[in-house]
Amino acid sequence: MFQLTNQPIDPAALEAAFRNEACGALVTFEGRVRNLNDGKPVERLEYEVFGPLAEKEGARIVDEALRKFAVAKALCVHRTGLLEIGGIAVWVGVEAGHRGAAFDACRFIIDEVKARVPIWKKEHYSDGRSEWVETVGPPVRN
Amino acid sequence: MNGETLKVRLQYFASLRERRGLAREEIATGAATPADLYAELSARHGFALPAARVRVAVNGEFAEPTHPLKDGDEVAFIPPVAGG
Numbered sequence: 449m450f451q452l453t454n455q456p457i458d459p460a461a462l463e464a465a466f467r468n469e470a471c472g473a474l475v476t477f478e479g480r481v482r483n484l485n486d487g488k489p490v491e492r493l494e495y496e497v498f499g500p501l502a503e504k505e506g507a508r509i510v511d512e513a514l515r516k517f518a519v520a521k522a523l524c525v526h527r528t529g530l531l532e533i534g535g536i537a538v539w540v541g542v543e544a545g546h547r548g549a550a551f552d553a554c555r556f557i558i559d560e561v562k563a564r565v566p567i568w569k570k571e572h573y574s575d576g577r578s579e580w581v582e583t584v585g586p587p588v589r590n
Numbered sequence: 591m592n593g594e595t596l597k598v599r600l601q602y603f604a605s606l607r608e609r610r611g612l613a614r615e616e617i618a619t620g621a622a623t624p625a626d627l628y629a630e631l632s633a634r635h636g637f638a639l640p641a642a643r644v645r646v647a648v649n650g651e652f653a654e655p656t657h658p659l660k661d662g663d664e665v666a667f668i669p670p671v672a673g674g
Contacts, residue, residue, distance in 0.1 A: 496603060496604050498603055501666070504651070537673075562672070563671070566671055567673030568605075569673070580672070582639075582672060
């Protein structure tokens with residue numbers, strides 16, 4: 449499952465849904481807002497999403513992970529809106545019989561989400577400027 | 591260009607939205623494909639992103655830049671994504 453939320457992510461609440469007694473491994477990943485990017489001090493982040501397509505593409509990625517790896521359950525939750533330093537931007541949880549598949553599926557989901565889901569990140573810097581982060585090539589300034 | 595005029599609904603996101611100054615608009619265009627349409631809009635609004643770095647969605651699903659446009663289509667131009 450893939451979800452977008454404009455509310456703070458609570459890892460303990462999300463983990464509570466992973467209680468399959470046939471599973472020996474739970475791997476979770478938290479992506480947090482860093483205070484520095486490319487040497488520039490970051491004050492906060494803003495996420496913009498193309499909601500309907502982001503939800504579809506995110507769900508496709510999680511389904512791909514379930515087919516590709518021997519895992520029982522996978523969930524990815526991504527924030528929208530404004531986040532402060534240290535805030536959780538994205539959370540991934542994968543439950544599996546064994547740790548190898550759980551680690552692999554978790555890595556696959558976060559990597560594919562970053563590359564494919566229509567979500568954009570604007571960094572607001574300490575000097576008052578801001579910039580959209582664009583992963584390949586130089587950022588586009590406003 | 592196919593000589594016909596289509597009405598399309600456009601959606602802009604992130605850097606393109608800011609450059610355009612709005613998130614949605616409806617326009618009449620002679621463009622037959624999203625690639626033609628992006629070229630037309632780039633020339634009109636001075637988009638800095640080259641077409642090769644922009645993905646396209648038509649009616650809420652990813653589409654090829656050469657996808658034939660129809661009257662009433664909703665077209666979204668998607669700058670390089672940066673989730674996570």
